[in-house]
Each structure stands twice: as C-alpha cells, then as structure tokens.
Amino acid sequence: MSEHTISSKTYYGIWILLLILTGLTAWIATVDLGPLNTIVAIAIATVKATVVVLFFMHVKYASEKMTKVVIVSAIFWMMLLLLLSLTDYTWRFAPGTN
Amino acid sequence: MEQQRNAASFGMWLFLATEIMFFSGMFCAYLIYRYWYFNEFAVSSRTLNLPLGTVNTAVLICSSLTVALSVRAAQMGKRILLVTLLVATLLLGLVFLGIKGVEWKEKFDEHHVPGYSFDVSKLAKESPIPIDAQRAQLFFSLYFAMTGMHALHMIIGVGLFTWLTYKAWKGAFGPEYHTPVENFGLYWHFVDIIWIYLFPLLYLIDRKPLH
Numbered sequence: 001m002s003e004h005t006i007s008s009k010t011y012y013g014i015w016i017l018l019l020i021l022t023g024l025t026a027w028i029a030t031v032d033l034g035p036l037n038t039i040v041a042i043a044i045a046t047v048k049a050t051v052v053v054l055f056f057m058h059v060k061y062a063s064e065k066m067t068k069v070v071i072v073s074a075i076f077w078m079m080l081l082l083l084l085s086l087t088d089y090t091w092r093f094a095p096g097t098n
Numbered sequence: 099m100e101q102q103r104n105a106a107s108f109g110m111w112l113f114l115a116t117e118i119m120f121f122s123g124m125f126c127a128y129l130i131y132r133y134w135y136f137n138e139f140a141v142s143s144r145t146l147n148l149p150l151g152t153v154n155t156a157v158l159i160c161s162s163l164t165v166a167l168s169v170r171a172a173q174m175g176k177r178i179l180l181v182t183l184l185v186a187t188l189l190l191g192l193v194f195l196g197i198k199g200v201e202w203k204e205k206f207d208e209h210h211v212p213g214y215s216f217d218v219s220k221l222a223k224e225s226p227i228p229i230d231a232q233r234a235q236l237f238f239s240l241y242f243a244m245t246g247m248h249a250l251h252m253i254i255g256v257g258l259f260t261w262l263t264y265k266a267w268k269g270a271f272g273p274e275y276h277t278p279v280e281n282f283g284l285y286w287h288f289v290d291i292i293w294i295y296l297f298p299l300l301y302l303i304d305r306k307p308l309h
Contacts (some may be wrong), residue, residue, distance in 0.1 A: 005170060005173050005174065006166075006170065008167060008170060011163060011166045011167055011170070012163070014163075014166075015159065015160070015162075015163040018159045018162075019156055019159055022152060022155045022156055022159060022297075023152070025297075025298055025302065026148065026151075026152045026302070029298070029302040029305040029306075030305045030306065030307065031306070032306040032307070037302075037304075037306065038303075041298035041299075041302050042298065044298070045294050045295050045297070045298050048291075048294045049291045049294050049295065052162060052287055052290060052291055052294070053287075053291070055166075056162050056163075056165070056166040056287050057283075057284055057287050057288075062107075063100075063104065064104040064107065064108055066108055067107065067108055067111050070108070070111045070112055070115050071111065071115075073115070074114075074115035074118045074119070075118075077118075077119065077122075078118055078119070078122045081119075081122050081123075081126055082122065082125065082126055082129065085126050085129075085130065086126075086129060086130065086133070089130045089133065089134070090133060095134075
C-alpha cells in the first residue's frame with residue numbers, strides 16, 4: 001500500500017485549530033478594528049480553508065501533482081472573475097446613489 | 099491500482115473546480131452589492147443569529163473530522179469504526195440542516211424573506227441612517243440563495259453518505275478499495291469550505307458595538 005495514511009493525532013490537532021479559529025473569528029468581529037475587521041475575517045477563513053485542503057483533503061501528501069495544478073487554476077479563474085468584476089463595479093456609481 | 103486511485107481522485111478535483119466556479123458567481127454578486135449597499139448589508143447581517151451560526155460552523159468542522167477519520171478507518175480496514183464514523187458524519191450533517199432550518203424559520207417569522215411580506219421596520223430601527231427596503235431585500239435574497247445552495251449540497255452529501263454507510267456495513271471497503279469513501283469525503287470537505295467562507299461573509303459583516 002503506497003497510499004499515505006495520516007496519523008489521527010494530526011487530524012485531532014487540525015480539528016482543535018479549526019474550532020479555535022471559529023471562536024476567534026466570531027469574537028474578533030465584535031471588536032472595532034475599523035476596515036481591518038473584514039480583512040481579518042477573510043484571512044481567518046482562508047487559513048481555515050487552507051488547512052482543510054492540505055490535511056483533511058490530503059493535498060499536502062498527494063502523489064498526483066496534477067491535483068495541485070487543478071486547485072491553483074480553479075483559484076486563479078475565481079480571482080480573475082472576482083477581481084475584474086470588482087475593479088469595474090467599484091469605479092461606477094451604484095444605482096440610486098448619484 | 100495506484101494509478102486508478104489517482105485518476106479517480108483527480109476526476110473528483112476537476113468536479114470540485116467546476117463547483118468553485120459555480121459558487122464564485124454568487125460570491126461575486128454578493129461582493130458587488132455589499133460594496134454598493136454596505137449600510138443595508140451591515141444592518142441586515144446583524145439580524146442573523148450569530149450564536150446559531152457559530153455553533154453550525156463548529157458542527158460542520160466536527161463532521162469534517164469524522165469524514166477525515168473515516169477515510170483513515172477505511173484505509174486500515176476497520177469496518178465497525180468506519181460505519182460508526184460515517185453514521186456520526188450523517189448525524190452531524192442532519193444537525194447542521196436542522197439548525198439551518200430553525201434560522202430560516204426565524205427569518206420567515208421576522209418578515210425578512212424577500213417578497214411582498216418583507217418588513218423593513220425592524221432593520222430601520224437599528225440603522226443610524228435611513229435604509230432602503232429594496233437593498234435590504236437584496237441581502238436576504240443572496241442570503242437565501244447562498245445558504246440554500248449550500249444546504250442543497252449538504253442534502254446531497256447526506257444522501258451520498260447514507261449510501262456509503264450501507265456499503266461500508268456490507269463490508270465493501272477496505273485497504274484495497276475505498277475510492278468512494280475518499281471521493282465523497284473530498285466533496286464533504288469542499289461543502290465545509292464553502293460554509294467557512296459563508297459564515298464570515300453573511301454573519302460577520304458588521305458586529306461592532308453601535309456607538
């Protein structure tokens with residue numbers, strides 16, 4: 001069996017980390033950080049998503065390199081959609097506000 | 099065998115890439131309207147049930163743990179442990195859907211569902227500046243569309259895991275063959291990740307104390 005088996009200790013560690021980050025994001029949202037609130041919330045969500053992908057979804061140990069190519073390109077296309085759309089809409093007036 | 103397993107998991111990842119595209123469209127619409135109508139989005143977001151939302155996030159994280167452990171149990175050929183973990187995943191998935199149902203019912207009771215019965219008065223009371231009912235309805239439309247599509251994915255996931263539990267009970271999975279456990283597991287984790295983003299984007303837009 002060449003498949004990589006991850007120790008259950010690693011899984012429990014990641015689980016605890018995810019629960020702590022969930023509590024942290026809910027708490028820190030009630031603290032006034034100005035415009036940083038949104039950035040902190042998205043940063044915490046991204047850390048959580050990354051550890052889920054790397055450990056729970058085994059990407060860190062994947063022998064198939066194409067998997068990583070698929071993930072990176074999916075994120076790339078998503079950013080293309082979000083960033084190009086937002087650069088357009090943020091430079092317009094919202095309907096009913098001008 | 100190794101190559102077959104890699105190909106199956108690669109196919110699942112390609113499917114998940116299309117799912118990312120599917121959800122990205124909704125995230126994009128959300129971001130644009132949140133930027134345009136920030137005040138309405140912030141006030142509406144504050145009316146969502148934060149304790150239930152946080153508990154539901156924790157429930158999904160626990161279900162991701164049981165899924166990760168079930169793949170491990172299948173790899174090691176522990177049938178009873180595998181069935182137990184799959185049933186635990188199913189129960190956690192149903193708890194998530196139940197709590198989501200309670201939250202949706204709250205929205206119906208408060209008349210915060212977009213449509214003719216939409217009532218903006220409670221939102222207006224909590225806003226320091228006048229708010230537009232149409233724009234608040236946009237927030238709730240996106241809330242129901244995004245949490246609704248997520249819940250549909252959860253329901254499909256519960257269906258898949260019911261089938262997995264049946265097969266695992268029959269002893270279909272072991273160290274040599276457990277591709278379905280692994281691939282439906284990937285799907286379950288993906289649905290968890292979508293929620294990891296939905297939670298801060300919908301519930302935590304503006305929870306700062308009002309001055």
